[in-house]
Amino acid sequence: MNNKFDYSEADITIFDKVISEYGWIVYENALSNELLDEINDSLLPAYEVRHKIQEANGIAQNMDGTLHHLVEKQLFTLKFLEQKYAHEQIIHFLKGNYILNSLGAVINVRNAQPYVQNVHRDVRTFTGSFKLMIQMMVILDDFTVENGATYMLTGSHKHDKKPDDQYFYDYADRAVARKGSIILFDANLWHAAGKNYTDKPRRTLTMAFTKPFMKQQLDYPRLLGYDFGEELNDHLRQVIGYNARTPTDLYEYYQPVHKRMYQRGQE
Known part of the structure; x- marks a missing residue:
């Protein structure tokens, strides 16, 4: 199986073939x-x-090392999104404009048992050839078998039924990759984080991009502020979700086309 390429040599034809097959x-x-x-x-x-916050709300169990919704003005988020990593691949996969559905991270350490180690896929409804979501992992430490490189059941994005754990671990490949790599995968793919048996953390960013009409896991435009969105370039406004908002009252609804919360091109 050859699904590893240098980012500088990214090619849409190769991407299409690899993501479709594997x-x-x-x-x-x-x-x-x-x-x-x-x-x-x-x-x-x-x-x-x-x-x-997880502890205060009584939901910290099985959330070791998981960070959700890192979309904050003072963090790296805007700088990262502005780089447009894999932009052409995401547009090609989703067949048009896209928005950020979620952006989080995992700090995988020895003896941790977060829920991401369960066999799962990231879209709850099997969508087959109709693609609603694509996942991205940004590799922040070398991914090795010893430190918990993610299990990927190659080809499982084509099948609706969840594999049993025995089959999954017998046949899944490991996403061994170097620090600084990006992994894209079909949200229909069954996968699971591995266990870290080393004394160093294995860190990764985890994010999902969707067709714009899907709800975001967190309302990022409202979180950052609507006025803040006016300062952003066109790409960031699109990806963060400023062009695919839901009006909350009639005043927001009755607006000229260029001021509408849900813009054209968000199919």
Whole structure:
């Protein structure tokens, strides 16, 4: 199986063939060391904030090392999204404009048992050839078998039925990849994070991009502020979701075309 390529040599024809056949593809040498360091330095403080909320709400069990919704003005998020990583591939896969459905991270450490180690897929309804969502993992530490490289059941994006655990672990491949790589995969693909048997963390960003009419897991435009969105370039406005909002009252609904919360081209 050859699904590993250098990011500088990304080709849509190859992407289309690999993602259709295998369900996942690896692009190496995508992120700079500078950006990787910035992301990694931000994760522990961000995790502490989220873990306190998880504990306060009584849902911290099985959430070890999981960080959700890192879309914040002071974090790396806007800088990362502005780079348009795999933009052409995502547009091709979803056949048009897309928005960010979620952006989080996982800090996988020894003895942790987060829910992401369960066999799962990231879209709850099997969509077959109609693609609603594509996943991206940004590899922040080398992924190895020893530190919990993600299990990917190659080709399983073509089948509706969930495999039993025995079959999954007998036949799944491991997403062994170098730091700075990007992995794209069909949201229909069955996968699971591996266990980390080393003393160092294995970190990754996890995100989902969808067709714009799908609801985001968190209302990012409202979180960041509608006025803040006016300062963003066209790409960030689109991806963060400013062009696919839902009006909350008649004043927001009755607007000229260029001011409408749900813009054209969001099919």
